Amino acid sequence: MEPAAGITERLVERLRRARRLVVLTGAGVSSESGVPTFRGKDGLWESYRAEELATGQAFEADPALVWRWYDYRRRLIADVEPNPAHHAIARLESAIEGFSLITQNVDGLHHQAGNSAPVELHGNIWRARCTREGLVKELRENPLREIPPHCPKCGALLRPDVVWYGEPLPSHAYEQADAAARSCDAMLVVGTSAMVRPAASLPLIAKHNGAFVVEVNIALTPISVLIDASLTGRAGEILPELVDRVLEASLGDGAGGAGRAERAETHNR
Numbered sequence: 001m002e003p004a005a006g007i008t009e010r011l012v013e014r015l016r017r018a019r020r021l022v023v024l025t026g027a028g029v030s031s032e033s034g035v036p037t038f039r040g041k042d043g044l045w046e047s048y049r050a051e052e053l054a055t056g057q058a059f060e061a062d063p064a065l066v067w068r069w070y071d072y073r074r075r076l077i078a079d080v081e082p083n084p085a086h087h088a089i090a091r092l093e094s095a096i097e098g099f100s101l102i103t104q105n106v107d108g109l110h111h112q113a114g115n116s117a118p119v120e121l122h123g124n125i126w127r128a129r130c131t132r133e134g135l136v137k138e139l140r141e142n143p144l145r146e147i148p149p150h151c152p153k154c155g156a157l158l159r160p161d162v163v164w165y166g167e168p169l170p171s172h173a174y175e176q177a178d179a180a181a182r183s184c185d186a187m188l189v190v191g192t193s194a195m196v197r198p199a200a201s202l203p204l205i206a207k208h209n210g211a212f213v214v215e216v217n218i219a220l221t222p223i224s225v226l227i228d229a230s231l232t233g234r235a236g237e238i239l240p241e242l243v244d245r246v247l248e249a250s251l252g253d254g255a256g257g258a259g260r261a262e263r264a265e266t267h268n269r
């Protein structure tokens with residue numbers, strides 16, 4: 001098979017030498033599993049105004065409406081499976097000791113693919129949180145029998161355990177992500193439009209601290225010109241090959257330790 005354009009030996013080498021490798025993912029990593037992104041042609045934005053429904057104000061005004069929307073989204077993704085991009089990322093975790101995964105996705109697919117502890121910046125759609133006591137519980141029932149659902153312990157309303165517009169990220173998750181971005185030698189940024197802050201700042205924090213930063217996306221993004229390389233194409237096609245090559249090159253080689261990024265360059269397919 002022809003190697004994907006842009007996966008140069010130098011790029012593979014820089015990733016191979018990283019002692020600490022961070023992968024940051026967004027909705028694009030799940031799109032080949034059939035989970036709609038918010039900004040693509042089939043994005044949830046088209047038929048549902050996510051920015052109006054995914055807010056604390058909308059929930060206060062009409063919790064049943066918000067939960068019906070989440071019930072719809074949960075049904076949409078209930079049967080989806082991790083795709084080759086998720087599996088490639090899971091292989092990196094098995095092979096690299098200093099590996100961290102940070103995701104903006106709420107679909108739980110990284111966990112399903114075998115990643116043990118993804119930092120979930122925006123929560124998880126399969127969990128709910130008590131609006132009175134903050135108790136978080138898994139809520140797998142699909143479709144939901146009761147809308148809106150109530151806390152089995154205290155009877156208060158449950159809300160989806162996701163981050164809504166206008167809400168801060170869970171502080172522990174953000175601190176973990178920020179620390180990983182500051183200390184990594186290399187970062188792979190996969191399927192994120194790099195428009196939702198503060199997650200979008202993480203690649204720039206990594207770059208500023210000397211990491212080699214590579215994005216994998218079907219399109220260029222606002223960070224493309226600021227990082228070391230852009231691999232333009234589908235994550236499900238590029239990542240398996242990229243990970244194969246990084247891990248093959250590492251076999252039997254004890255070398256490690258990335259230096260500072262040498263110079264900016266962009267590889268386009």
Ligand code: NAD
Nearest residue numbers: 026027028037038039104105106107191192193217218235
């Ligand atoms: P986004 O919708 O803003 O951007 C998706 C990005 O993925 C785009 O840049 C697009 O070009 C790229 N992309 C699409 N298909 C791709 C593919 N096959 N391979 C590689 N790249 C591909 O998503 P975002 O940056 O994650 O931010 C938006 C917010 O949407 C986040 O807060 C996230 O929580 C939420 N969201 C999550 C899910 C999910 O859990 N799967 C789905 C929709 C939205």
